[in-house]
Amino acid sequence: METQFSPEAEAGLLGSILLEASRVMPKCIEREISPNHFYDLRNRKIFEILQKMDFQKIDLVSVSDQLRENASEIPIEYFSELSDSVDVSAYSESYMEILEKTFRKREMLGKLQEMAVSVEKGKTKTTETLFQEIQKFRERGGDNFPEIIDAADWCEREPPSAEPLLRDTFDLGDKVALIGPSKTRKTYFTLQLALCVATGHDFLNWAIEKPRKVLVLQFEIKDAHFHKRVNAVARAMGLSADALRGNLSIANLRGADFRASDIARIAKRERAELVIIDPLYKLIDGDENSAHDMKPILAVFDRVMRETGAALLYVHHDAKGSAGDRNMRDRGAGSGVVARDYDACFALTPHRDNESAVVVSALLRNYAPQPDFVAEFWSNKFKISDLPAVAETSRNARKKQEVTATDAEIIAQADCSMSEFRLRLKEKCGLTDSNARKVIDDFPANGKLERFRKPGSRETWIATPERIEQLKLDWKF
Numbered sequence: 052m053e054t055q056f057s058p059e060a061e062a063g064l065l066g067s068i069l070l071e072a073s074r075v076m077p078k079c080i081e082r083e084i085s086p087n088h089f090y091d092l093r094n095r096k097i098f099e100i101l102q103k104m105d106f107q108k109i110d111l112v113s114v115s116d117q118l119r120e121n122a123s124e125i126p127i128e129y130f131s132e133l134s135d136s137v138d139v140s141a142y143s144e145s146y147m148e149i150l151e152k153t154f155r156k157r158e159m160l161g162k163l164q165e166m167a168v169s170v171e172k173g174k175t176k177t178t179e180t181l182f183q184e185i186q187k188f189r190e191r192g193g194d195n196f197p198e199i200i201d202a203a204d205w206c207e208r209e210p211p212s213a214e215p216l217l218r219d220t221f222d223l224g225d226k227v228a229l230i231g232p233s234k235t236r237k238t239y240f241t242l243q244l245a246l247c248v249a250t251g252h253d254f255l256n257w258a259i260e261k262p263r264k265v266l267v268l269q270f271e272i273k274d275a276h277f278h279k280r281v282n283a284v285a286r287a288m289g290l291s292a293d294a295l296r297g298n299l300s301i302a303n304l305r306g307a308d309f310r311a312s313d314i315a316r317i318a319k320r321e322r323a324e325l326v327i328i329d330p331l332y333k334l335i336d337g338d339e340n341s342a343h344d345m346k347p348i349l350a351v352f353d354r355v356m357r358e359t360g361a362a363l364l365y366v367h368h369d370a371k372g373s374a375g376d377r378n379m380r381d382r383g384a385g386s387g388v389v390a391r392d393y394d395a396c397f398a399l400t401p402h403r404d405n406e407s408a409v410v411v412s413a414l415l416r417n418y419a420p421q422p423d424f425v426a427e428f429w430s431n432k433f434k435i436s437d438l439p440a441v442a443e444t445s446r447n448a449r450k451k452q453e454v455t456a457t458d459a460e461i462i463a464q465a466d467c468s469m470s471e472f473r474l475r476l477k478e479k480c481g482l483t484d485s486n487a488r489k490v491i492d493d494f495p496a497n498g499k500l501e502r503f504r505k506p507g508s509r510e511t512w513i514a515t516p517e518r519i520e521q522l523k524l525d526w527k528f
């Protein structure tokens with residue numbers, strides 16, 4: 052019988068109630084959790100007491116007083132251990148699910164024992180009765196049989212409230228994708244999101260209601276370099292070590308013998324409410340272009356969310372070509388099954404005019420659409436930009452060779468420094484900073500523009516050859 056109950060789930064649910072009774076107890080009522088769902092008699096008695104209390108007034112002191120009055124046989128030390136068994140209530144529904152399953156198994160075993168006695172006394176037919184009882188057991192949800200709900204029951208009550216991680220975007224228990232091409236700083240974007248969730252700070256356009264426990268499993272970057280990135284982003288955000296302590300766990304798994312099936316175990320141990328996988332392809336055993344090979348890892352993610360109650364976010368790369376050319380639903384390399392399997396997706400697309408900026412798009416299953424916006428990477432963190440949300444495509448990308456000498460001459464008609472000239476190329480021609488520098492390097496070779504620096508000056512000027520000659524004459528006199 053000892054195998055037909057879970058001490059961890061019983062303690063976990065009671066601990067979750069003590070943490071957040073106003074949220075967890077209504078869910079217990081909705082799922083018809085009763086004292087009989089608890090196998091340990093001490094836990095059963097504690098739940099009976101909690102049921103009779105005002106959910107809004109449940110706390111350690113009031114429950115301790117009730118125990119002294121109504122269950123003096125339960126040591127206060129045992130109750131204290133329960134209250135320390137969890138520090139987040141995110142897994143409460145997972146604990147309820149475990150209690151329901153173990154309770155049904157105990158019921159089934161009890162029926163089988165009754166049948167054994169009846170058969171022994173010649174009061175029943177073994178095969179027929181066993182079949183009937185197994186059918187009843189399955190219909191009530193035993194043996195992993197899916198629960199069937201009468202829609203009328205739903206219509207008689209309000210649905211349970213969701214627990215958002217990013218308000219109006221995704222919740223606990225959701226599967227989330229972050230997709231972008233290389234060099235869009237996906238890891239920095241993900242790190243900033245993780246730090247914001249761990250500390251309860253808003254992330255770009257999204258509100259975060261309270262701090263949550265975050266687990267980052269990163270498979271690509273060497274420990275020292277990832278350490279450097281974490282420090283850089285945290286300092287850019289003005290976060291101290293104390294602000295993060297206990298809420299952000301990182302597993303550096305580059306080169307490690309790690310299986311996707313290990314994710315749930317680690318997430319449970321860390322009590323994570325958001326699990327981040329960076330990048331997805333490191334966990335794929337097979338061809339990412341094959342739906343057959345992708346489905347197992349997505350199924351593992353479903354199991355992680357079901358067993359832990361946590362949200363799971365994975366970082367995925369774009370296919371080759373211009374990301375801005377593709378529809379949001381077609382983003383991400385490999386099989387299209389990935390694009391149909393998430394509850395929310397963030398896509399990062401290079402900005403047309405600013406190589407330090409990305410257009411951020413969100414595709415949501417459970418919430419209203421959100422407008423695209425621009426985030427610029429500056430001083431080791433992303434910040435909201437007022438640039439128009441115009442993504443770079445194969446049609447609008449300005450290459451350095453598309454800027455003619457005539458364009459540059461017009462820009463450089465007035466005397467200007469090299470730095471000013473570079474800014475004008477970026478603003479007027481829509482060039483990135485690196486392409487503007489290439490243009491500056493190329494133009495002196497064609498004889499259309501020249502450079503000139505006065506002796507003792509730090510500034511180099513650029514203009515037409517005629518204007519440079521005039522500057523030289525002015526300097527001599």
